[in-house]
Structure formats: structure tokens, C-alpha cells
Amino acid sequence: MPADEVTDPVTAKQVRSSAGATAMPPETAPARPQVDVSAARAALRDVPHEPGAPKPDPIVVVDGVRRTFGGLTAVDVAHLEIQRGVITGLIGPNGAGKTTFFNLMTGFDRPDEGDWSFNGTSLKGIPAYRVARRGMVRTFQLTKVLSKLTVLENMRVGATGQHGERLLRAMFAPFWRKQETSNTTKADALLERFLLIKKREDFAGSLSGGQRKLLEMARALMADPELVMLDEPMAGVNPALKQSLLGHVKSLRDDGRTVLFVEHDMDMVRDISDWVIVMAQGKVIAEGPPDSVMGDQRVIDAYLGSHHDQDISEDMEDKIIAQAQAEIDDDNSSTAPADVEGEHRA
Amino acid sequence: MDWQSIFSEALQQGLGPVAAVYCLAAIGLNVHFGYTGLLNFGQAGFMAVGGYAVSSFVATWGLPFWLGSLAGLFAAGVLALLLGVPTLRLRADYLAIVTIAAAEIIRQTIGSVTLLTYFGGQDGLQGFSSSFANLNPFSGPVGIPGVVTWRPYDFWTLLVCWVLAALCCLMVWALMRSPWGRVLKGIREDEDAVRSLGKNVYAYKMQSLMIGGLIGGLAGIMSALQHSAINPSFFATDTTFFAYTVLLVGGAARVLGPVAGTIVFWFLISFLDLFFGQATSGTNPLIPDWLMNSNQASLVRFIFMGAALMLLMVYRPQGIFGDRRELAIDAR
Incomplete structure (x- = not known):
């Protein structure tokens, strides 16, 4: 990741402090300063509650993205902007195209048409691994931990710009040992924060479902992403762990990152999102702050069907x-x- | 029953040049299958291009031996590239299909009459190993007298093979402890996860396929030199599956798995051969003639070997060096 792609001031400072190498991750994971999110949230106050509403400081802009599977249009988003520095929830009934939309945005699937940009540069045709390197890292609905690697190794894989990942340098440890140590320190700090430090040396495959979700989220943070995309972070997580996961998602925003998440759990959506986007049948049908969206007639119709409040005579x-x-x-x-x-x- | 000669000859095989060649082939497969999860069922194809490059360079075109060896490695690398480009973006099973087919295509093409003048058809090529044999510093039988000995040329090839195997093991060890190796193991577990973390999965798989293919090519070169001859039947599909057996016996994704695997495999297979050979020979054989005659004896070892493999897979599927904890994860 070249330094000029790093716009987050916190990350930029870390990169500068690390021995001059642009691709070097920070020596240690410092306690991140609390970023004032109220400004970003306040900026959303004047945004109209309409699908495709323009935002004051969008990190992602989507234009006319369409994906069809045979005759079925899975995603058909005319225009969508995602505000920087806040938590945006993406909701919608089953089959609304949320996960497909995630796949399209992150390069895991290709749309039939349309364009979308991240930080002002188009991501059209960019392969998934490059999307991740630009600072847009996703997690998966069905967690993808690397089972036969230890929790710590899982974390280390997440770090970007590792010299030891080049074939010729890999054979000689002096080329990468120092970087490995700093990555380990960073990983340990994240594991501590995500309550996985005791599992450090265990195989990731031996973790419970909730712990896997935590690991996946922590691993995504190893890359210092600007935008974290979480696909159903709460699915299959027990209520006790849910509270702590909620805290973690909020803490991502407080670090100055942008969060976009897909979720079915309405309590969670209401609790943590600053802005909610509703999809149904591939289209964005409503947008707005959580409370206004959940009272929106189109949303209720999409979830419950348009005749849900009438007895069927x-x-x-x-x-x-x-x-x-x-x-x-x-x-x-x-x-x-x-x-x-x-x-x-x- | 002459137990001493049975053990001695079995040991001669277990540490011998053939075992060492299979060790090299299995190290290559270990990089593919053990670490990266690439199902290469065409290791024999990589061996064939390596072996035929060196033998045809010397025997057909009269070029120097060292140039032929380099050409063998180069050809194996090119084959990896050719196989990888169309298949590595697809699901894992496509590579398996393409590699097994490619290995057969190579074998049939090399043995064809059209190319008889270059590759010698089904009879293959001879008389290309004199430069290598001239380097042999040994003249008398080598080994521990009374325990195990080899003829000088056999010892020379096995020495070179084992040194090469040791170097390959060293390289695999150095690579697999590095972040590069970690990415490979990650790809084996879940390539989408690795992709989502910003790694170019396709490039890593290609590098893995080429490294394992080069080691396979090396095995082919040594196989040709060890026999001082080469013909298409050396590189039939069972060569690949013997190499897989060696790998699984030793334990996949372990640096020394192929080494232990090949010694155990070739020791046992020749031990059984010698044992049944002796047990069915003579005027009053140990195993009565109606149960098994001496013609059947040499085939019975494969039945026992198969049964032993099944037992191994049931009771120790991780191989000799494998980690039982990893299996517990699979069972979930």
C-alpha cells in the first residue's frame, strides 16, 4: 500500500514513524486517539432521507451497478453514496442482494454494468486483492478463518506490505524478521482488544463461531483499512458476545474508520448505525437515520409485504x-x- | 528364511536411489498439495519433461550434460506455467483433471513413432549418463559391510539424490516458515479469505506450482540418470500415485514427511517382496504352494501394501510426522 493512498491521519503518522519504508506497518499498535465522530454524524443531518441521496463527504460512490444471474436481477443500484467516518447499516429482506452488493464492491464478483469508486478512484475491474490493499477490507457472512493456522498466524496473514511475502526474500529470514516482530506486536494488541489473546497459539479451527467472527474482524484490522465491510457480523453469535461485538464495531468508528455492515438483527442496526440503507429486490429503496427508516412505509412493505396490516377477507x-x-x-x-x-x- | 539378507536388501531399497528419486518427487508434491492445496495429479509429467530433456539433449543432440540438466529444469518450469495459466483461477478440481491429462499426453507424445528419432519411441534413450558417471568418485561397493552395501554407481546416484533432497527440504523449510509460506497455507485453507486480505492468490499459486514442478523435474532428471536409460513407462500415472503415497505416509505439509515416507514405503515394499519370495521358494516352502506360488508372491506385496495404507489412513491419517491436533479440526 503506497503511502499516498493513506489518507487517515492516524495511519499516515504510523507509516512515517516506521523507519522510512513506505510499506512498513507501525512498530507497535499505539492506543488510537478518539476521533470526534460528531462532526461526521452532524453532516448527515442535512442529507435528505431519499434513496441515492448525496452525502457531504462520501468514501464510496456507486453509479448504475447492475448484476444479473440469468433472468434474475440481483443488484440494480442507480446511485448510492456512503459517508466517511460513520457506521452505515445495510439491511433488507432475504434475497435483497446485500451480499451480492458486497461482493461487487470488493471485487469478488463483477457487475454487468456500472461504476463505483473508493476515495474518488474507480474500482471497476480492480481484482479483489487490490481492492483490499487500497483500504477496503471485508469480512464474510460465513466466517472464513484459516483453520489449520494458529490464531496468531491468522492475524499475521492480515498485515499488508510484508517483505517476507516475496518469494526470493522469503527464504532469508533477516529480510523480514524485524517486520514480523512488529506485526506480531500489532497482532497481540488487537488480540488483546478482541479478547482472543488466550487463544493466541490455538488453531483457528478450534474457535467457536463467535470467536471466529471476532478473529475475522481483528484480522481485517491488521491491514489498517479505511473502510471495514462486515457481512452479518452478528450471525450465529450468542447474546453475551453480541454486546462485546457491538462495542468493537463502534470502536472501529471511534478509531476514525468507516464501517459498512449487513445485518438482520434490527436491535443492533438501531443501536449502532448512524445511517441505514435499505435494499429490496436488488434496489436501494430507502435511506436515512435508523429511526426514520424503520418507520418508512416502503421498508415495512418490503419486509412484511404490502398487505401486512390488513386482514385478508x-x-x-x-x-x-x-x-x-x-x-x-x-x-x-x-x-x-x-x-x-x-x-x-x- | 534368511532374515539377514531380507533386511539388508530391504534397507538397500529403502535408502536406495529409487527411494531418493521418489523423495524428490514427493517434496515437489508437498509444496503443491501439502502446503498450497493444489491437486497436482501429473507429477509424472513434470518428471518426464525433466528426464527427457536431459537425455535427449545428450543422446540425440550431443549437447553437454549440464546444459541438458538446465533444460530439464527449464522445461518443468514452462510446463508449470502452461498448466497454471488456464487452471489456477478455476476451482481446485480443474487443476487435478488438467494435470493428470497433461502427464498422459506428454507420455504418449514422447513415446510416439513420429518422434522416434528424437526420443526413441517406446524403447526410450540410452547412453546419456556417461558425463555423470565419470564424476563418480567411488569404485568398489560402498556401505556398511554385512548390513547394507550398494554398487558404486548406485551409491553415487543415491548420494547425489539425497543431497539434492536435503537441499530441497532446506529450501521448503526456509520458505514455509516465512510469511510467503504462511500465505500458501492460508490459500490451502481458504483462498477467498486470503484474497480479501490483499494477497494476489493467483500469483502465489503459480509460484507454488512452479517450485513444486521444478523439484519434480529434478526427480525426473535423477530418475533418468539412475537408470542410465529412459523410456515412457517410467512416467506412467502410478509414478504420481507412488509419490502421493510416499507423501501421505510421511505426512503432508511436513518438511521431512517425504523423506520418512519414501524410506518407509520402499523398505516395506521390498521387504514384503523378499519375504514372500523366500517364503514361497524352495522344495518345502513356508507358505504352501496351493495358497501362494512364487509367481504370485511378487504381486501379493501390493495387496499387503494397499491394506497397510488403508490401516494407516484409518489410524494415523496424518502420516508419520503429522499433527493430530490438525485432524481434530477436520472432524468438526
């Missing part, structure tokens, strides 16, 4: 069935099945 039922039938007759197979489904799900 026979009259009503006939009407719905007739409507659905008409639609089916209208275009036998060209319509994506999801489009029909949403109308008469009541």
Missing part, C-alpha cells in the same frame, strides 16, 4: 389472486419471479 384475497394471475398472464416468463412474489406475498 375473501374479497381481498380474490382481488390479490386475480391481480397476480393477470401479471403472470401478462408476461409468462420474462418477468423475474421475485417481481411477482413481492406483490402477493401477504
